[in-house]
Amino acid sequence: MASAPLLDVSTVLDLPAPLPLDSGQSLPGVRISYEAYGRLNAARDNAIFICHALTGDQHVVTDHPRTGKPGWWVRMVGPGKPIDTDRYYVICANVIGSCMGSTGPASLAMDGCPWAMRFPVITIRDMVRGHVALLDALGIEQLHAVVGGSMGGMQALSLAANFPERTRAALVIASTARHSAQNIAFHEVGRQAIMADPEWREGEYYAYGKGPEKGLSVARMAAHITYLSEAGLTDKFGRRLQNRAEKTFGFDADFQIESYLRHQGISFTDRFDANSYLYITRAMDYFDLAEEHGGLLANAFARSKARWCLVSFDTDWLYPTAESRLIAHALNAAGLPVSFVELSAPYGHDSFLLDVPALDKVVGGFLG
Known part of the structure; x- marks a missing residue:
């Protein structure tokens, strides 16, 4: 019988120094709330970092503490599942700016009052800086892979592009390299x-x-x-x-x-x-990976040595297949190994969260 996923008991990290932000400001007293499943091996090289979407959180497998609903990707993560917790140490952190334990507008500032609109405007890259700080604290120099869908895919792109030494693979699902006008x-x-x-x-x-x-x-x-x-x-x-x-x-x-x-x-x-x-939502709107690298998307991947997998869905009109193709072309231009597949599913953008067996095969095959 497969073992149950192990929940890491150390689920809160207080950063020892202020977090630098793209705005030029620094965010003091940052707390990052995260969950981790499985076991980190002796070489510390079997970690997979899952990045969550806009309204998601770190509760990938465990029941949500407020709603009681099952974890948002319980069908994908666990023993013997495509992201196998018997093989990998799987981490998911609540992004900064959110409201499920990581520092955000509802958190108390240094004066003891909620940040509210005093909270600095953040970017996807700022969220990723928080993820990297967490990896540093956990002693994980390089991930087996970073994985994300939707806004999580933006974070996966940002981490693999801006911190290329930190991951050997990147799996980007139903996402985009920049937010469109729509x-x-x-x-x-x-x-x-x-x-x-x-x-x-x-x-x-x-x-x-x-x-x-x-x-x-x-x-x-x-x-x-x-x-x-x-x-x-x-x-x-x-x-x-x-x-x-x-x-x-x-x-x-x-x-x-x-x-x-x-x-x-x-x-x-x-x-x-x-x-x-x-x-x-403002962080997502500001996201433009090409703009961050001189206006050419291929430049974003110039230092990457990772292997890549891009997945889109034929009914997703929020981040349609054309967006993933643009990323694939840029990765090809950078000379990187990339797999790309458009899957058929009736659910639209939410397909990455729902029962699409073909996605299970792609995820398990790429990570394996």
């Missing part, structure tokens, strides 16, 4: 929904016991649409009515899809901080 537009709608909520109070809502829940809920609804596909929505909901035989000729949730989105929005407010949503 991506930025959707994020701006969400941010404006939050900031237009009277309960946002210019970000200083922590002392009031109530935040901008309505605005955050709308932001989540708008974003959630981008994670799905039209075919998936039609198949799952179509134009079917919600618990009624006829339209109400009002503005209640007449359609199943309306009820579904409202549920997604409301449930999201129970587990996520609105200010964190502002900061993380």
